[in-house]
Amino acid sequence: MSARIKTSPIFKTVIEKLMTEPQPFSQPTRQSPAAILFILGRVLRLILRQLIYLIPVIILGKKSNFNGYTIFFLVLAGVSATMSLLNYFKLYFYIKDGELVLEKGVFRKSRITVPLDRIQTVNFHQNLLHQILNVVAVDIDTAGSASKEFSLHALTKPMAEALREEVGSRRAGSSTVGGWQSGDQKNSEKNEESPVTSHPRGDKQSPVTDHQLLFHLRPLDLVKIGVSQNHLRTAGILMAFLLGFADDFEQAMGVDFEKKVNAFIGTTDGSTLLTWLLVGIPFLLFISFVGTLFRTVLQYFDLRFWRTERGFKIVSGLFTRQEVSAILTKIQYVSWSSSPLMRLFKMVKLRLPQAASVEVSGKLSVGLPGCYEPQLSAIRAAYFPAETEQNWERHGIAKFNIWLRFLLIGPLPAFILVLITRSWMGAWSHIWWGWLVLAALLAWQWQRTWQWEVSEEGLRASWGVINRKSVLLQWHKVQAVTTHWGFFSSPTGRSKLTFFTAAGAVHIPYISVAMAAAVQDFVLYKVETDEREWM
Amino acid sequence: MIFENAQVSIAELPQAEAVDFQKLASSYRLVEVIATCILFAILLAGWLVFYLVNPFKTAWLSWLLLAGWTMLFGLGLLVALKRFAAEGYAVRQHDILHKHGVWWRSLTAIPFNRMQHCELSRGPVERAFGLATLKVYTAGGSGSDLSISGLPVEEAQRVKEFITRKIGDNVGEDKNLTDI
Numbered sequence: 001m002s003a004r005i006k007t008s009p010i011f012k013t014v015i016e017k018l019m020t021e022p023q024p025f026s027q028p029t030r031q032s033p034a035a036i037l038f039i040l041g042r043v044l045r046l047i048l049r050q051l052i053y054l055i056p057v058i059i060l061g062k063k064s065n066f067n068g069y070t071i072f073f074l075v076l077a078g079v080s081a082t083m084s085l086l087n088y089f090k091l092y093f094y095i096k097d098g099e100l101v102l103e104k105g106v107f108r109k110s111r112i113t114v115p116l117d118r119i120q121t122v123n124f125h126q127n128l129l130h131q132i133l134n135v136v137a138v139d140i141d142t143a144g145s146a147s148k149e150f151s152l153h154a155l156t157k158p159m160a161e162a163l164r165e166e167v168g169s170r171r172a173g174s175s176t177v178g179g180w181q182s183g184d185q186k187n188s189e190k191n192e193e194s195p196v197t198s199h200p201r202g203d204k205q206s207p208v209t210d211h212q213l214l215f216h217l218r219p220l221d222l223v224k225i226g227v228s229q230n231h232l233r234t235a236g237i238l239m240a241f242l243l244g245f246a247d248d249f250e251q252a253m254g255v256d257f258e259k260k261v262n263a264f265i266g267t268t269d270g271s272t273l274l275t276w277l278l279v280g281i282p283f284l285l286f287i288s289f290v291g292t293l294f295r296t297v298l299q300y301f302d303l304r305f306w307r308t309e310r311g312f313k314i315v316s317g318l319f320t321r322q323e324v325s326a327i328l329t330k331i332q333y334v335s336w337s338s339s340p341l342m343r344l345f346k347m348v349k350l351r352l353p354q355a356a357s358v359e360v361s362g363k364l365s366v367g368l369p370g371c372y373e374p375q376l377s378a379i380r381a382a383y384f385p386a387e388t389e390q391n392w393e394r395h396g397i398a399k400f401n402i403w404l405r406f407l408l409i410g411p412l413p414a415f416i417l418v419l420i421t422r423s424w425m426g427a428w429s430h431i432w433w434g435w436l437v438l439a440a441l442l443a444w445q446w447q448r449t450w451q452w453e454v455s456e457e458g459l460r461a462s463w464g465v466i467n468r469k470s471v472l473l474q475w476h477k478v479q480a481v482t483t484h485w486g487f488f489s490s491p492t493g494r495s496k497l498t499f500f501t502a503a504g505a506v507h508i509p510y511i512s513v514a515m516a517a518a519v520q521d522f523v524l525y526k527v528e529t530d531e532r533e534w535m
Numbered sequence: 536m537i538f539e540n541a542q543v544s545i546a547e548l549p550q551a552e553a554v555d556f557q558k559l560a561s562s563y564r565l566v567e568v569i570a571t572c573i574l575f576a577i578l579l580a581g582w583l584v585f586y587l588v589n590p591f592k593t594a595w596l597s598w599l600l601l602a603g604w605t606m607l608f609g610l611g612l613l614v615a616l617k618r619f620a621a622e623g624y625a626v627r628q629h630d631i632l633h634k635h636g637v638w639w640r641s642l643t644a645i646p647f648n649r650m651q652h653c654e655l656s657r658g659p660v661e662r663a664f665g666l667a668t669l670k671v672y673t674a675g676g677s678g679s680d681l682s683i684s685g686l687p688v689e690e691a692q693r694v695k696e697f698i699t700r701k702i703g704d705n706v707g708e709d710k711n712l713t714d715i
Contacts, residue, residue: 502675528629
């Protein structure tokens, strides 16, 4: 039972209050002086973006104008430096009456206040400069769709940790019965500490110690993830970039690429073109492959995944170290997916969508690019402690879906392929009709493997033939339920169920109208009688 | 476990489908019809230009298009009327229901304890007809927000006040729980 007392947030808060100063952050606090550099960087970037078109003029301009430009730039540098300094000295934050307050502004003063219990998450990130200066940038996300983000350029690590802890403990104190604590209580065995908390100077001040390392991405895992990423997406980005570049180049140099390409295609015969394609496409794919691998390493290098007191924390990145945290009550559902390659490696890609405001929802989708069964189980157990004790009732989707899906993916693509290749494949082009067999198989397999299960407390579903996707949802996270049904509906007809949460929706397609109505009624009952916090 | 977990008889759960849905204001039917007429008037103007310019130098194509326009107009009016008839909402003790759609019908339910706030909005057309739109927001800014157009103003205001009170009640209950 000692572990329980140790991890009780209220108890911890009391100890903290006794050990540290009585009211942390009650006094207006400035950021770390390192913030000046970041503000300066931002001001310069802002000005340069406005003046980007002047640079070629200056470089190509006549020498006689040189002095004028030098003075201009000196003034510019002076103004930005002063602005940054003033900005730094005029920015304070503090906690007062349960609200986090940010005061800033030199000429036009502004004061932003956020009630502490409205704060969704406190995230840190570090780029290379942050790492060198040993500071972190802090992003505070608040609830509500209309709210703005609240961010600090640079705080020392212990200070940032203390701020997060302060916000967290105030929040924990105000949460209702049945929070995360029903999860596993094994947090007290600390395997490894976060690099942020294990900072030598921060040891005494930082109260967060009960972090359990669930997963550390080894270099081999990183390579596996890199290999199994979607390379076609990189190819698409690359193509878009090249085309955009060609467009810019055209405008700058007055060369018409399209004409040249057309002329080239016009003068060469089909076989040369084919050779070009045969060489070009693999080359593009190879570049994309290297590109994704590189991007994966940059983004997920040395990824560490912790179970923290109130949820999870992920730190990753080679140059820019990113730290995101997920609070267990904020996690709306757990979704995981795997491509065929990932299944070969026995890995899944994981996503933990959190309740957040619209602007930051992309950033806040906490997830792991790849992890193994034990991590997935740990997350499922934390999100839905009673999952394994439930009676799960299994259902599929209507057989009718096979036909619909076959018609959707079968005839039209085959027809188009035949049409395109007829000119140079002749009668052989009809080989594409073979696609119909494959499409039928895919459609059949899709229907067969679409499964959803309901229990007293939640839903789990999995679907997909090539990429498998799964989702685990607790009923009390649901905010709205919609049933859709088609024009020709009848009691045996087809209907779609949608569960909306504060972080996206979960759909169940092609079920009977009666079933959809029954589940809708049941889920409404569950949500309306549940008094747990859902976000 | 602090909360009780009594067994629930699935057959006895309140059924969302079986509720008497409240129809929209009858003047909203006129608004729907007028909106359809305006859309088709614009299409007719396009047809007129086509007829006068006559780019393909054929008379029959114009008349064929006009026939098509007439048919679509009829269908459009029918759908507008059907849409009005199909739409409805219901306020229950714990949630609000909204059904709508002709081709693709849907029934959405949002419990009061998951709502963030609600508001009324009135455009110029709605003001002219004494109507209002009720909007209900949930957290996260997802697609779960509900919007019901064509309510009589007084009714919309009553519903809005009811919902606001319900949301307030739920927040109040939460507060009480935390005080313990």
